[in-house]
Amino acid sequence: MKGALPLLLGAALVLAGCMPGAAPGVLAGKEHAPRAGVDVRLSAVDADGKGTSVQWQGETLALREPPIAGSADIADVRYVLDEAKQPGLQIRYRPEAHQRIHDGTAALVGQRAAISVDGRVLMVATVQGPFGESMMLSGLSSVAEAQALAKHITGE
Numbered sequence: 001m002k003g004a005l006p007l008l009l010g011a012a013l014v015l016a017g018c019m020p021g022a023a024p025g026v027l028a029g030k031e032h033a034p035r036a037g038v039d040v041r042l043s044a045v046d047a048d049g050k051g052t053s054v055q056w057q058g059e060t061l062a063l064r065e066p067p068i069a070g071s072a073d074i075a076d077v078r079y080v081l082d083e084a085k086q087p088g089l090q091i092r093y094r095p096e097a098h099q100r101i102h103d104g105t106a107a108l109v110g111q112r113a114a115i116s117v118d119g120r121v122l123m124v125a126t127v128q129g130p131f132g133e134s135m136m137l138s139g140l141s142s143v144a145e146a147q148a149l150a151k152h153i154t155g156e
Contacts (some may be wrong), residue, residue, distance in 0.1 A: 068104035102132030
């Protein structure tokens, strides 16, 4: 998987944006938390350019530190089909992080946020509304891509 990761993450990902995901009960069963050493972040994009510089689709962005959420806040990551039956990832957060993530994303409504894995930006979207329990990354190009990304993050 390590050899495929640069190719996987280097491809342009077209994602629908941040939105509330499925209710926790929908994802019952064994949890798939990020494995040790994988850095998954939800970060605010700073419009004034203050923060850690990253590249995304030819654009230089500044991601604010600290992130709104990180790997330690994630209870479960898995491949799912979104409401339009397109492949995506469902990320469910730990209960103790819900309020902090809700407050952080509420402050960003109408602004951009980025999801990154191991320092590579996967998606930048305008936050449509606050969320805290879960989020969906929609619009991955294929089921295989979504499954490979979930496997990289969780090791399962």
